[in-house]
Amino acid sequence: MSSKVLSTSANISSAESVENVILSARNISKSFPGPVIALDRVSLDLYAGEILALLGENGSGKSTFVKILYGIYTPDHGEILMKTGRILERVTINSPADAMSKGILMVSQVPQLISKLTVAENMALTLTSLRIHGVKSLTSIKKILKIISEESEKIGIKIDPNEKVYNLTYTQKQLVEILRAMIVNAKILLLDEALTYLPLLERRKLYQALLKLKEQGGSIVIITHKISEAMEISNRIAVLRAGKIVGVVNTWETTIDQVRVMMFGEERSKQISYVKVQTINPRGEPRIIIRNLHVEDDYGREIVRGVNLTIHAGEVVGIAGISGNGQRELLESIVGLRKIKSGDIYVDNVNVKRSGVKNIRELGVSFIPDRLLEHGISPEESIVENIAACTVRNGINIPWGLIEEISRELINSYQIIAPSTKTPVKYLSGGNILKTIVAREIENAKKALIACNPTRTLDEVSAIYVRRRIREKAVNENLAVLIASEDLDEVLMVSDIIYVMNTGRLYGPLTPEAPCEDIEKLMVM
């Protein structure tokens, strides 16, 4: 592998490479309280006109690195240099506004837009901070609306600037972000899992926009957990492990297996296996029955429209679909987190329509939410306290010794990277926070597991482990499982039966053997 390592900023050898460098991060370190060392003297160069994939397992420091480049985090040590004319100059990036003024823009997996505002109002914040087209603090939104219309026409991204963001689909929101990058004339675009889970057709639309940026001499950093995506679109791949750069390779010179070894090491990469745990039992009794369910979203619009679904004991039902089509609201209503407008939900023949979360959980239903910080975890509390919250249901005394033991077991089996069981959850990386929730919910599930994007921010090894555990629990413990995931591959890998959710309706059932193209067509029709 080491022969494939071309350059970090410490060992740039050719003058041509230096000539092409658009941004150079040198010896960047960042730690969080806990103590968590997120980045340890990371040096990385970015070349003009390239797409660099930044890969690494959960907690390796990828998101921290791009957030430093975007001015959200301030590094403890190190410096960032950017090309000015023909020389590299040291720059200070204290805020996203600073970063944008230097041509750096970040797009996250969760669109960084304010739902209650219109597209133009969201854009107004960026235009004002950069004084683009002479937009100032007291410029009217009407004028900004006109600017956005003209610009989107010019760039070729069709978006109604007067539309409220909550009315947009996930793809449209990401398009707004790309449009923003084009309007601010971004030279460096940082994509933190921004496109990973879009269906191929939608993703390719956005790739076109990215290629346009690249052709204009812009550079793109892509963070993804899907090595195949990195192989498809990038020119170079940089791998972070435990906060350190372990290698930078040319994409055309490497293979998926080699990248896996760089990411996880020889030993852990051997754990990667896509062999599905097969169902051996006959289909069990109906465990969850949903009848003609209608549910509203946060803005009072009907988002789930007449859903009928039965999940049997021992089977995994997967719901594929692009984010924002009602999957989250459907799952939240099943566990009592969202009010049901009409229809019925039965768990083991008990109508739980008005039961509330506590009673539904007491029936043995576990839940992995989409909104992790709101519904999944108490960020200020420790790992052990968060695990106790769902493990201890009765009595006054909390058996802390036992909970501590369970927590340690979960940390080991799910490979949660944390300084100790007493570490407040807020100091863990996004992936490790998800692992904490997933471990607690899967291992506590008695009758059913309802999961929304259970591996969304997990690295490949962790995602495979989680999917295997879900199938093992369904097969061996007769659990009824309902999974909604934006990742179609995941739905195909884990499910016995597949449905597609689009504009609040369920389409199906389909089998995992159904052609991918057919499923994707249902997702975007």
Place this chain on the structure above:
Amino acid sequence: MVIETTIILRLTAAFTTMYLVALGHSIFEKSGILNLAIDGVFFLSTGVTTAVVVPLTWLLTARGLSLVLSTTLAALTAGLATAIIGIFMAWTLTKLPISHGAVGLSLMFLGYGLGIIAGYEVRLRVGSIRPYTYPDSLGIYLAILAITVLIGLLTYFFIFKTALGTAIRACGENPHVALALGASVLKTRLIAGLLGFFIMGVGASFFVLLWQKYWDIKTYLLGYGWLAFTIALAAGRHPIVLIPLAFMFGGLVEFSITLQARLGLQADLAKMLPFIAALILMIIYGSTKLRRIFEPPGSLGKVFYKEERTI
């Protein structure tokens, strides 16, 4: 006719005071900061007004200038004094990850204390504040009413139709996203603090100068700041919706004694009427689709820490 004029004057004064305080408070809370300092700031403004208006009137009338000028300057001074509190509150609660409740309540009690220190001595010296307040002229009252409504309309335009107003709303909904979009959360909230508390301070000064024409250290027991808080809450912090509500609640407070007499209510019950009306309104909003229009900013009262992990 005289009775009718008196009613107009009283209602105008009550409305102006309650509307401006609720309006300023709304601008500030739109930026995401929970303002529990409101009642203390209300009292502080009345104390500063008392302290300033008396010597200023002496000074200006001696030079042949009108009472309206000294009272107006006193109102603006009170606005500036409270704006300092607003700036301090915005800076503290954006720059440091500390509780909005703790800072707000501390500033409330600080406001009570500073208000007493500011106004007590002058009040003792002059006995009655009445000679130092706006004259009972229908023309002056209507002019102030017109300016107040104009400020409300301008505020509406500013909050909903300009880039800076949008930034204030964005910081209230989600300061992390607003930051990522390029807004300076600190700068935006400082502006909201300055503007909001200035308007609040001017509004509260009208309690002394226009409405009650009276000031005493016991004024802080009246809880009119909390009434403005309730009005803002019931109107969803919307500058236009605030207008009818401020009229209604101002009227209920001003005419509670009349209502008490007409309806044969107990005095304590009559005083509760505005708050009962606010509760009824909020229950109506909360249980209908109106709640979506009047819901509070998404991040109101939440501690903002720039480097907080978000998923």
